[in-house]
Amino acid sequence: MQRRHAVIGLGRLAQALVPALRSAGDEVVIGRRTPADGEFTPTGAAARADWVWLTVPDDHIAATAAALTWRAGQLALHCSGATPLAALAPAPAAAGFHPLKLLAGDTGLAGAHVGIEADAAHRPELQALALRLGMQPLALPSPMPASARAAYHAAANLAASGVLAVLAEAGSLWSAAGLAGDDALPALLPLTRGALDTAQGRGLAGAVSGPIARGDAGVLARHLDALTAAGLDDDLLRALGRRQLRLAEAAGRLDVAQVTALRALLAPL
Structure with a gap:
């Protein structure tokens, strides 16, 4: 009509x-x-x-x-x-x-x-x-209900502008590496798009990658050290890392020893 x-x-x-x-x-x-x-x-x-x-x-x-x-x-x-x-x-x-x-x-x-x-x-x-x-x-x-509306709207906002906060943190680390800040977004956005495209096809657990997905505690420790050396807070990386770890566990890609080591590194300070 x-x-x-x-x-x-x-x-x-x-x-x-x-x-x-x-x-x-x-x-x-x-x-x-x-x-x-x-x-x-x-x-x-x-x-x-x-x-x-x-x-x-x-x-x-x-x-x-x-x-x-x-x-x-x-x-x-x-x-x-x-x-x-x-x-x-x-x-x-x-x-x-x-x-x-x-x-x-x-x-x-x-x-x-x-x-x-x-x-x-x-x-x-x-x-x-x-x-x-x-x-x-x-x-x-x-x-x-008000609580459901708030959760729904927060989910939408996190999926939109929340990604921008992650990219801003990545840009800070990029600059800390001594790389030109103007190159950060053009270089990093294809990684973001690739992760989203993979998630669309494989689901979130199937798309998770990087040291946490591989159980590589040594690389993760160096990431945390890089934040400290750059004078940046590591709270965001730790919080995101704990959630990535859940995805990696859901995908069945890690053994008990790897999960234990990663959890210890990612624990809130």
């Missing part, structure tokens, strides 16, 4: 959502506090739509929902992974549609999973919309 949509706010997410909805054949109007030609105020846009998307910053979702005039049959949606649907309480019905996609560079939504939180009346249509947009629907609990 095609719907008339109002998209309130025009940030990165909306700039991907609006053309995707239009390409799927749906009618879309845009609402902003200062509307451009062909746009409307938030209230004017909402009045013209069946589904109203609040693609404003998380801290503004509740206030925006409270400021709109709702009518029976309308559905309010946000695209936040962190904000509970209670923020949309003024609307007759509410749902979440959270794309698991970084939009800093590539603005397309096709191919991404999308977390859908909705009641039984709206879930099937939202899942159908996701498929029409070329996305993979992912059913979230509805209502989603």
Whole structure:
């Protein structure tokens, strides 16, 4: 079923959502506090739509929902992974549609999973919309408990920006080796991409590599010494190493003596 949509706010997410909805054949109007030609105020846009998307910053979702005039049959949606649907309480019905996609560079939504939180009346249509947009629907609990939402959003953030923190640490070690800092990211990113590609095909345990996966305690000890020599904290390497060790154990690649030696090296100080 095609719907008339109002998209309130025009940030990165909306700039991907609006053309995707239009390409799927749906009618879309845009609402902003200062509307451009062909746009409307938030209230004017909402009045013209069946589904109203609040693609404003998380801290503004509740206030925006409270400021709109709702009518029976309308559905309010946000695209936040962190904000509970209670923020949309003024609307007759509410749902979440959270794309698991970084939009800093590539603005397309096709191919991404999308977390859908909705009641039984709206879930099937939202899942159908996701498929029409070329996305993979992912059913979230509805209502989603606060603890579950926090864990879900933390998982998504760790898988995205968390990788950047690891690369930043790798860059510090690269510089400590006396190598040109500008070369670090171009040289290291292919390793990151290779690990992710391998994990997609073999799973996490099947993709783990390096001294921990080989049970090479001597090399790991030298890595820890290198951090100390560079004046860097070793807490991140130890924490990541303990988790890599679990993966290596799950893959059945280490014997008891290797696991014991590695655990001793990786123990928190």
